[in-house]
Amino acid sequence: MAEQLNIELRTDLKGRDFIGLVDYSPEDIQYLIDLAVELKRKTKAGEPYQPLKGKTLGMIFEKSSTRTRVSFEVGMYQLGGHALFLSRNDLQIGRGEPIMDTAQVMSRYLDGIMIRTFAHRTVIDLARGSTVPVINGLSDLSHPCQALADYQTIFEHKGSLKGLKIAYIGDGNNMAHSLMIGAAKLGMTIAVATPEGYGPDKEVLAASQEAAQQNGGACIVTHDAREAVEQADVVYTDVWASMGFEAEQKEREKAFHAFRVNEELTKYAKPDYLFMHCLPAHRGEEVSEGVIDGKNSIIFDQAENRLHAQKAIMAAIM
Incomplete structure (x- = not known):
């Protein structure tokens, strides 16, 4: 395991969406890699690290998954927060509610939204309507995580x-x-x-x-x-x-x-x-x-x- 890096959270990334690596600079991507390595070290060493204590991530799944669901759910728990699984059948978007309306409502309840879906346009529209960060858990166009x-x-x-x-x-x-x-x-x-x-x-x-x-x-x-x-x-x-x-x-x-x-x-x-x-x-x-x-x-x-x-x-x- 890598030596301790003492990576600090950068304030300039707070509030940003994570829709694709195209939106992040080379320095940003390397920073996220370094941060991931350090968080992995902390987990293996049994060092508690909970910067998201009291926060909730809504996870919208229009496509099924093993790795995406388990890793996000466990990850939020380890960071001190809570993850809420939402299938298409759990939401009104399955009955035709516009994604922009869903985004605005969910932003009032949640601190972040992850979506795993088909059309990349759905991710874009969710982010446009949301006032909290949106993470692309997979779309037909990209899989940045x-x-x-x-x-x-x-x-x-x-x-x-x-x-x-x-x-x-x-x-x-x-x-x-x-x-x-x-x-x-x-x-x-x-x-x-x-x-x-x-x-x-x-x-x-x-x-x-x-x-x-x-x-x-x-x-x-x-x-x-x-x-x-x-x-x-x-x-x-x-x-x-x-x-x-x-x-x-x-x-x-x-x-x-x-x-x-x-x-x-x-x-x-x-x-x-x-x-x-x-x-x-x-x-x-x-x-x-x-x-x-x-x-x-x-x-x-x-x-x-x-x-x-x-x-x-x-x-x-x-």
């Missing part, structure tokens, strides 16, 4: 981030988007390999390439998995059919066949590469059992860090 936890995990294993190469193999989805923005801001090289027709959003790609240019990194998109993995420090993949795309499963299995992360592909990465997957995983589909359960895999460190990274976000903005 997962990406922050991922970069925390790489930082812990490699000691630094700038100059490292991460290869993302698979669907150009919300996970790819947040990893791209994060890598670009942190001065890393990210190579995204997808089948034709499954590439990342063009606006996200443009924003990532611009940020990479400003921070000494690079953002590359290719349709060649081997090219992406060549000399990579990190190899990352995700399921081929994300939540909401299950009907395309058979079609995607054919399209993604050459993008399976296996022992043959990872031979082109650096010998000490890290394998990462945001989970849940389909062993034998997007990744072989030998890779995901092998010595280079850090998937459970990565999953654990969802707790610590999200505690850092909540402590900083709430």
Whole structure:
């Protein structure tokens, strides 16, 4: 475990939304990573740290989850606060109440709102209507909490981030988007390999390439998995059919066949590469059992860090 960092809470982040890493500077992102590492140290050492005592987080779930719900709920408890689980069926938005109205009402009761949903527009509108910080727990466009936890995990294993190469193999989805923005801001090289027709959003790609240019990194998109993995420090993949795309499963299995992360592909990465997957995983589909359960895999460190990274976000903005 890392040595004590004595990270102080920055007052300038209080009250901000956490919708995407694109809204945060490289210094802000590194600060949140450092804070997450320190909060993890405190937890492991049994040191109580409760800056959110008496505060409540409302958690709106329109998409189901294991890691998101458990990590936010436990994280709020450890920070001294309380988390309130709200499914779509628990709220009037399930019956057509405008999200802006929901936001204004919930702001009167809560100190922060986390939402895990489909349309990214829903997150934007919730934040526009809310007077308390809003955290994007996942949308179809981005998954910034997962990406922050991922970069925390790489930082812990490699000691630094700038100059490292991460290869993302698979669907150009919300996970790819947040990893791209994060890598670009942190001065890393990210190579995204997808089948034709499954590439990342063009606006996200443009924003990532611009940020990479400003921070000494690079953002590359290719349709060649081997090219992406060549000399990579990190190899990352995700399921081929994300939540909401299950009907395309058979079609995607054919399209993604050459993008399976296996022992043959990872031979082109650096010998000490890290394998990462945001989970849940389909062993034998997007990744072989030998890779995901092998010595280079850090998937459970990565999953654990969802707790610590999200505690850092909540402590900083709430």
